[in-house]
Amino acid sequence: MKQKIIKTTCTRDCPNTCGLLAVVENNRVVKLTGNKEHPINEGRSCIKCSHYLERVYNKERVLHPLKKVNGKFKRISWEEALDEIADKMKKICKVKTPESILYYQGFGARTALKLVNRRFFNLLGNTTITKGTICGGTGQGSQDLDFGNRISHDPRDYGNSNSMILWGRNPAATGINLLSRMTNIKKRGGRVILIDPVNTETAPLCSMHIKPKAGSDSYLALALSRILHDEGAEDKEFLKEHCINYEEYKKIVYSHTVDEYSELCDVPVEQILEAAEVIKHMKPTAFVLGWGLHRWEYAHTTLRAIDALGAAAGSIGVSGGGVSQGFEEYAPYDWNIWGDQLQPKRRKFYMQLLGEELNKADPKIEIAMITAGNPVSMLPDANAVKKALSQIPFLVVAGHFLDDTGILADIFLPVTTFLEEKDIVAAYGHDFIGPLNQAISPVGECKSDFHIFMELGKRFDFANEYVKPLDQWLKIIMKPTIERGISLEEIFQGGTNNPEAPKVPYEDKKFPTPTGKFQLMKEFELPKGRDQDYPYQLMSIASREWLCSEVTLSEQKELLPMKINQEEGIKLGLKDGDKCIVENQFGSIECIAKFDKTQRRDLVVIPRGGWGQAKRNVNELTRPLVSKVGAGTPYYETRVIVRKMYGR
Ligand SMILES: Nc1nc2c(c(=O)[nH]1)N[C@H]1C(S)=C(S)[C@@H](COP(=O)(O)OP(=O)(O)OC[C@H]3O[C@@H](n4cnc5c(=O)[nH]c(N)nc54)[C@H](O)[C@@H]3O)O[C@H]1N2
Ligand SMILES: Nc1nc2c(c(=O)[nH]1)N[C@H]1C(S)=C(S)[C@@H](COP(=O)(O)OP(=O)(O)OC[C@H]3O[C@@H](n4cnc5c(=O)[nH]c(N)nc54)[C@H](O)[C@@H]3O)O[C@H]1N2
Ligand SMILES: [Mo]
Numbered sequence: 331m332k333q334k335i336i337k338t339t340c341t342r343d344c345p346n347t348c349g350l351l352a353v354v355e356n357n358r359v360v361k362l363t364g365n366k367e368h369p370i371n372e373g374r375s376c377i378k379c380s381h382y383l384e385r386v387y388n389k390e391r392v393l394h395p396l397k398k399v400n401g402k403f404k405r406i407s408w409e410e411a412l413d414e415i416a417d418k419m420k421k422i423c424k425v426k427t428p429e430s431i432l433y434y435q436g437f438g439a440r441t442a443l444k445l446v447n448r449r450f451f452n453l454l455g456n457t458t459i460t461k462g463t464i465c466g467g468t469g470q471g472s473q474d475l476d477f478g479n480r481i482s483h484d485p486r487d488y489g490n491s492n493s494m495i496l497w498g499r500n501p502a503a504t505g506i507n508l509l510s511r512m513t514n515i516k517k518r519g520g521r522v523i524l525i526d527p528v529n530t531e532t533a534p535l536c537s538m539h540i541k542p543k544a545g546s547d548s549y550l551a552l553a554l555s556r557i558l559h560d561e562g563a564e565d566k567e568f569l570k571e572h573c574i575n576y577e578e579y580k581k582i583v584y585s586h587t588v589d590e591y592s593e594l595c596d597v598p599v600e601q602i603l604e605a606a607e608v609i610k611h612m613k614p615t616a617f618v619l620g621w622g623l624h625r626w627e628y629a630h631t632t633l634r635a636i637d638a639l640g641a642a643a644g645s646i647g648v649s650g651g652g653v654s655q656g657f658e659e660y661a662p663y664d665w666n667i668w669g670d671q672l673q674p675k676r677r678k679f680y681m682q683l684l685g686e687e688l689n690k691a692d693p694k695i696e697i698a699m700i701t702a703g704n705p706v707s708m709l710p711d712a713n714a715v716k717k718a719l720s721q722i723p724f725l726v727v728a729g730h731f732l733d734d735t736g737i738l739a740d741i742f743l744p745v746t747t748f749l750e751e752k753d754i755v756a757a758y759g760h761d762f763i764g765p766l767n768q769a770i771s772p773v774g775e776c777k778s779d780f781h782i783f784m785e786l787g788k789r790f791d792f793a794n795e796y797v798k799p800l801d802q803w804l805k806i807i808m809k810p811t812i813e814r815g816i817s818l819e820e821i822f823q824g825g826t827n828n829p830e831a832p833k834v835p836y837e838d839k840k841f842p843t844p845t846g847k848f849q850l851m852k853e854f855e856l857p858k859g860r861d862q863d864y865p866y867q868l869m870s871i872a873s874r875e876w877l878c879s880e881v882t883l884s885e886q887k888e889l890l891p892m893k894i895n896q897e898e899g900i901k902l903g904l905k906d907g908d909k910c911i912v913e914n915q916f917g918s919i920e921c922i923a924k925f926d927k928t929q930r931r932d933l934v935v936i937p938r939g940g941w942g943q944a945k946r947n948v949n950e951l952t953r954p955l956v957s958k959v960g961a962g963t964p965y966y967e968t969r970v971i972v973r974k975m976y977g978r
Contacts, residue, residue: 331355336769337365337824340379341439341748342877343465345656345759346507348375349825352749352769359383359749359769367824370485370760376506378877386747386773390882391730393774396742403732403742408775408785411741415699416789418724419454422696428455429677430696432722434684436703437465437878438729440659441753441766442807443780443800445667447701450783452669453792458695459670461678462961464709466758468624469655471960472633476849478842481835482654483616484827485511485760490650492520493612495605497547497636499620502531503874507759508618509535521608525550526622529893529929531874540605541930543596544867544966545626548856550602551635553591555583555642557606565644568848572646572839578852579638585854609643614651617643621656622871625966630959634851641848647836659758662811662828681705682963683954685714688722699726701745701779706734707879707941710965712949713917716942728782733879734941746776752800753780754808754821761831763811765822864914864969866894866934870948873937886944892921893935894972899925903974911973912936917950920975934972938965 334354340347349368353361362382366373385391395411396403422430433451435444451457473480488494488511501508512522512535521537524530527544542550558564559580569576592599609615617640623632637653645651679687684705688695698719706716712734719725719738727739736742748755750773753766772778777785780800787796798806808818814829836848843849859867872878876885892912894904904910906925911918912934921936929935940946955964 336767338748338766338769339755339764339825341441341753341755341766342378342880343437343439344378344877345505345757346371346376347755347757347759347762347764348379348506349762349764350375350379354769357770359386368762368764370507370762374506374510377875385730385880385882386749388882390732390884391773392732392736392742392744393776394744395775396739398740408777411743412786412789415726415741416786418697420790423455426696427693428457430693431457432679432695432698433457433459434681434698434700434703434705435460436700436705436708438702439748441755442663442804443753443778444702445663445807446783446796446803447779449667449669450787450796452672453796454790456673456676458677458679460681462680462682462956462963464681464963466621466624466656466962468629468957468960468962469619469621469633471962472630473637473653473655475630475959476634476637476851477836480655480658481832482657483652483835484831484833487649487652487833488616489514491515491614491616492518492650493608493615494520494522495525495615495617496522496532496536497525497617497619498623499618500526500530500532500622500872502535504620504872505759512536520612523605523608527930527933528869528871528935529926530871538601538604540597540601543930544869544933545859546595546856547623548631548635548854549586549591549595550597551632551639552583552586553588553595553602554606554609555639556588556591557603558609558642559583561610563610564642568641568644568646568839573641573848573850574845575850575852579850582851582854613644614648615643615645616651617645617653619653619655624957624962625964627955627957627964627967628856629957629962629964631851631854631856638850641850646848647834647839649834649837652835656758657761659756661830662754662756662763663807664809667807680956680961682710682956684709685711685718686954688718695722697724697726698722699728700735701728704729704733704735704879706738707939707947707949709954710949710952710963711916711954712942712947712952714954728779731882734943734947737943743782744774744776745782746772746778750776751778754804754818756828761828762825763816763821763828764825767822859969860967861914861969864971865932866970866972867932867966868912868948868951868968868970869933869935870938870952870965870968871935873939876939879939879941881939881941883941883944886940886946888922890919890921890936890940890946890948891924892972893924893926893929895929895931896925896927898931899923902972909975911975912951912970913973914951914968914970916953916968919948919950920945934970
């Protein structure tokens with residue numbers, strides 16, 4: 331059998347954005363593996379990749395357009411589907427206002443060509459779009475305050491680190507590219523410390539695991555800085571020469587003793603001292619922050635206290651050091667193509683408050699289109715989101731499966747996977763720009779978002795300026811990168827580093843802040859958490875086995891696991907493996923209790939991403955809220971009670 335090997339890149343919502351090789355026989359991908367030539371993943375790939383073909387060729391995948399008639403989906407043609415969508419949109423624009431049309435773009439895939447999606451709605455008029463983010467906004471917002479711009483170290487630079495502090499990150503599940511770099515630090519005699527309230531799969535891979543009270547890390551960062559200051563081990567030159575607000579920051583650091591901090595973050599003093607020893611003696615220290623840290627209302631205090639600790643530790647602008655959080659995955663593209671400048675005055679809904687925004691909308695939403703997202707499973711207060719989306723007169727969903735959002739659609743449009751597409755993708759975990767060379771033709775009648783929007787665009791009077799061939803749009807969108815000397819051919823042959831990306835950010839100690847200096851935090855406020863009468867903090871974190879809500883129904887036969895400290899479980903009358911109820915003011919779900927002897931007693935852990943259809947949606951319990959900085963989503967500001975289930 332003749333085989334083809336196609337170089338492509340994973341576009342799934344994950345910081346790794348691995349370079350992959352698709353082995354193709356007879357227009358079918360028979361194997362998907364890591365590409366050894368890719369400088370970041372170097373041939374590695376994760377469990378999600380090895381199972382991805384099961385998703386591409388899954389019998390639950392939708393392969394032709396569907397329309398709901400009398401509550402049941404029936405197959406229709408693309409012509410019918412697109413005509414109906416275009417007619418309804420034109421009518422609403424005429425008899426009401428484009429404001430009654432909502433576009434919601436999820437985080438499913440963030441490739442170059444996706445920029446034309448929102449452009450379509452901007453050309454249509456002052457349609458409603460979303461603001462805020464359900465992923466990394468808080469980290470970006472906070473680091474922008476300190477550094478002027480959030481720029482992270484290239485993962486390859488960890489080859490120069492002598493220690494690493496993984497703070498609220500779970501690379502064993504979410505970050506395959508970090509694992510070998512962690513191992514190499516340990517091999518060189520350095521230490522890798524994990525700071526995470528949860529016992530994750532990453533903990534056994536680290537030299538030490540510190541488990542602070544969830545959401546209280548700013549106290550831990552301040553305690554570490556206080557020890558450095560007490561011992562005269564702070565980076566005096568950097569703090570005095572390259573920072574502003576040093577006196578104010580020092581006052582915050584000295585506002586508590588190490589013992590008081592230890593109590594506030596619930597970490598034994600000995601552990602804080604041990605971590606301080608590593609920061610003092612194993613320089614440079616790379617502080618590597620995850621996304622878990624973001625999901626708190628006051629997450630900026632944590633981020634900013636860690637940035638400041640990085641400054642005190644002498645990590646900033648230093649090879650092998652840094653406080654790295656993430657990368658701008660849209661960096662290589664021309665943002666004008668989104669076309670938001672065409673609609674400067676328009677309504678925007680907070681993504682994370684979608685249920686509430688839809689309920690109070692005036693004018694109300696008549697048509698909504700959702701692409702690459704599953705808001706019913708992934709937004710907080712899922713019950714409210716589901717109810718509000720169900721009430722929209724005409725809902726169009728473009729995706730792969732009839733997930734919790736898909737099943738609400740009036741028209742469902744089946745979309746290709748990245749293996750069926752030509753495109754370009756950048757990452758939020760590194761600076762490498764990767765190609766999507768089309769490996770196979772579309773499965774069934776699926777079409778890419780790009781082709782859907784082009785064909786929809788043909789039906790409108792702005793078609794002339796909107797409808798262009800794919801290669802032409804790619805050239806337009808990639809213009810800034812092409813101007814930096816990179817050709818598209820180079821990208822399609824394997825990819826390239828973003829030429830703008832520094833290997834060691836801020837090596838020149840110049841910061842794009844208004845003062846040109848690193849801005850240390852000068853205020854500190856961390857109010858007491860809410861709902862203290864509910865005993866457990868609910869940590870709804872990423873699962874190692876699956877990605878966000880990309881699961882199928884047949885994989886969701888069991889109830890969600892809920893990890894609880896063994897003694898707490900026994901206190902509640904539970905046995906390991908018992909069914910239980912987890913509930914609060916937002917909802918109630920059934921779970922299977924899984925005992926963990928060493929887990930913190932004040933929290934329970936339930937993986938995110940399950941579907942309500944399978945009684946596995948943890949977001950039926952989460953609080954809809956916007957973080958104080960960066961318009962992020964504080965999913966973990968949620969507390970619950972756990973009850974034994976009787977009589978079932
Ligand atoms: N297998 C898999 N991979 C994924 C995903 C997935 O669902 N599954 N999701 C993808 C997405 S969308 C993203 S954004 C990334 C996320 O990547 P990560 O940030 O690595 O993963 P998370 O589970 O979101 O959070 C990491 C850890 O933060 C911890 N954490 C939460 N709150 C706190 C706190 O207050 N203090 C401290 N110190 N730690 C805290 C959690 O316990 C969790 O273990 O991964 C991507 N990759
Ligand atoms: N409780 C709780 N909830 C959370 C989080 C948490 O920590 N706790 N984390 C949050 C985070 S970090 C994130 S990023 C969000 C993710 O929230 P979403 O982006 O809504 O979730 P996904 O499950 O990634 O949904 C993406 C969907 O798009 C589809 N898809 C993939 N590629 C394409 C494409 O090219 N076109 C189209 N049309 N569809 C495509 C996929 O099949 C999938 O169904 O969830 C958030 N939700
Ligand atoms: Mo995310």
